[in-house]
Amino acid sequence: MTPLFQGTAHTERERPVIMSKVGLVFVPAWGAGHITSMLEFAKRLLLAAATGTRRFSITVLLIKPPSRDFSSTSLSHMRSLSSAGLDVRFHRLPELDPPEHTDGPEDFISLYFQLHKPHVKAAIIASSSPVPISAILIDFFATPLIDVAHELSLPAYVYFSSNSLMLGLILHLPVLDAAAAETPTELDRAGGDYYIEVPGVVRLPWGLMPSPFLDRKSRGYAWFVYHGRRFREAEGIVVNTAAEIEPAYLSALAEGRFVVAEGGGPAMPKVYPVGPVLSLGDGGGDAEGGAGGRECVVWLDKQPEGSVVFLCFGSGGCFGAHQVKEMAAGLERSGHRFLWCVRSMVVDGSNRQIVDTNPDEVLPQGFLERTKDRGMVWPSWAPQVEILSHRAVGGFVTHCGWNSCLEGLWFGVPMLAWPLYAEQHLNQVLMVRDLEVAVGLEVDRKGGNFVAAGELERGVRCLMGEGEEGRRVRAKVGEMRRASRKAVEDQGGSSYMNLKQLAEDLVCLSVAQGAQQ
Template sequence: MGEEAIVLYPAPPIGHLVSMVELGKTILSKNPSLSIHIILVPPPYQPESTATYISSVSSSFPSITFHHLPAVTPYSSSSTSRHHHESLLLEILCFSNPSVHRTLFSLSRNFNVRAMIIDFFCTAVLDITADFTFPVYFFYTSGAACLAFSFYLPTIDETTPGKNLKDIPTVHIPGVPPMKGSDMPKAVLERDDEVYDVFIMFGKQLSKSSGIIINTFDALENRAIKAITEELCFRNIYPIGPLIVNGRIEDRNDNKAVSCLNWLDSQPEKSVVFLCFGSLGLFSKEQVIEIAVGLEKSGQRFLWVVRNPPELEKTELDLKSLLPEGFLSRTEDKGMVVKSWAPQVPVLNHKAVGGFVTHCGWNSILEAVCAGVPMVAWPLYAEQRFNRVMIVDEIKIAISMNESETGFVSSTEVEKRVQEIIGECPVRERTMAMKNAAELALTETDCNSDG
């Protein structure tokens, strides 16, 4: 029948791809005789170059093969929509089904495909996997609480007819603290949104899979995991986390990475606040200036990753003209501002870092937990407001950055929260306890997975 293989199908955004690759590496570490085949759909927006990353993975892990699908043009590529990212992404994944089918057919002829593992966003592929005999599992790249929400969303939809989620004062989800409807993932806030019905359908499809692999661990989300198995009656859930990237191979010799870490070497222990907001985390010029003013007034040491504001996206990032006049020179003894990117995992694990201002992407949350760094939660898009409620109210490893009704955060708020997270805040001790629990979870996973 040929060599045994596992097929992985990630959503195109870099965070989803990297998580799926890490899953593939973990599977190989337990089953070295397997081959891993990763099906890649070209990203529909802001195409970050993944070529170097993919090349480095291929050279380091010969058992991992990438299959690049041809680009497709979705209907909405010429139109604008309120949730551009999700709708474009879902359309492209749906349009890619014929190419995925051909790839699976080819792989099934040459390998004994034991299973396929798909990203939640790739649910549309279930329409074609019925043609094959291998089981299909989900890999859910957010937390267990968010998975509980996805399971429960069809019920919320049925029991609140006509109401938009954002207008519901309090939403009750099994295993999750009560939260405002407006804290639900952005894509489902309004019923007339083009992707709302798709997410309802995805929620219904979850229980039809052979199982769900989730990047979390019991001590971090015990209540949500228990609710999924008991109240929502889905028992085939496999928490394998925390699964994080310990630094990409191609980043190690990056000049920017070296300069960030060298600067941190010269700072006192736990004295630096690290501000970083993910690959899609953008602020207006006005908000960037407000952050700068808040940081300067706080008197705290900081390492800040700044990206070009949307209104300046077609120009080269110029820190001097973007930031307040004289800011860089006035703060050069205490702060470092870097353009667009920093090596997040090595930075978080540096002894000089004592706090992390984050957009609440799940990967970033897990990286902070594993490093034992308390967070200031500043969500920007996707399910990040939901994640904020979890890490502030439920897990208690973060404090909240409070925004105005329009989403704007004042310099005074930035100043307060930055000072608070570096001080003796209660979440620091809780974060260290979670770091220890994460280390324990990984050793238990290793023990349970042998053979």
């Protein structure tokens, strides 16, 4: 294999050091929220093991995104990791034709990983010299690759880039599915007074379940049942959360309460909470935004402390013309300062791409002129980390993607929760109900996650004002800011200790494999 990026090189003189290393193969998904999180985790694992008797050598196998290449942000992370003096290298797998006639993104992603099984196996074998591979770590959509691990007699670990509540529900989904086979109408009810309950752990309205869970007849649902079963075959699951953030759900996972059901089955694998895993060192990743990404930060420099509400909806968040006009009306009537990232979607066949927006084409006539003294509409990619860390930002209207939630917690920014897709409605429950660090919006999920102007106005006023709920949310998010930072401290932080434990467990596996050879 020809490396895409090459980390630390090795010579024959270094061979004794090489032989004391533990070889690992990582297989990330190509989406920005998946690959950047796994790469940051790889960096932390390499650094955590740097003082041990054995160090790690990591090979990252890259699956080319369908219909495009990796985002500039992802490529920037790869270059940064390769140039950091760490033993890591990147290899592109052979390009394959994407699967046809798929039933939604979850079906597509899972099938695409399945198609890559022979190439992943060949790449792992090729990567086993001079450092033998001791384990593979895969994205949570890549569980078909556990078959490859079995064929090569290697332990497989799953990297779960979302939270432990979502992890628990995926593990529990086969239990729900088995129950639904006896009463097939139960899981088809999406709303009303129907609840999903894991006894002694959590009770949730069915209408707030992750999108693929809502349609039992879809292949996306079938894949999540499949992934839930395959998770139990893993040696361990690395999850991007912390004991300080989700103590109850992590305890339930450790005790196996999400997987208890008739018929037994594989035991619950060990869970390693190592979060928050965030990429914070690049000031927000200006590689994608270019120099223009600084203009909105310069505008923030001129605003009073804690006065601006920041609206940003992730790499896949965009809205139709009617919703944009409702948002504009709500922001204008709220009276608060705002920085609003507005982007559009272009659809070309099955390929959807988020692109820059011309504000004059989507905003109400005169809106920009009327709000020019207290607002900025940003029609391009925005450096979210740099913005959330800015002293002028006092609130964050977010789609509740897990990376964005963790960034909000890290910087102590109170949030207004507007979930759009995937597991984001579930994340809203965690942020609003469990952690109390966000104000909830009334979102019409059946109406395309529509939020009316008056509801956005109410939410912004509540978040940024002096009412009781806003004060409580600000106090809670301040507590979580301190807790999330403490979790990753190298002096007793819970996530750091879990990371060290994982490193020790991987070394022990490597030693055991060496003894058997």
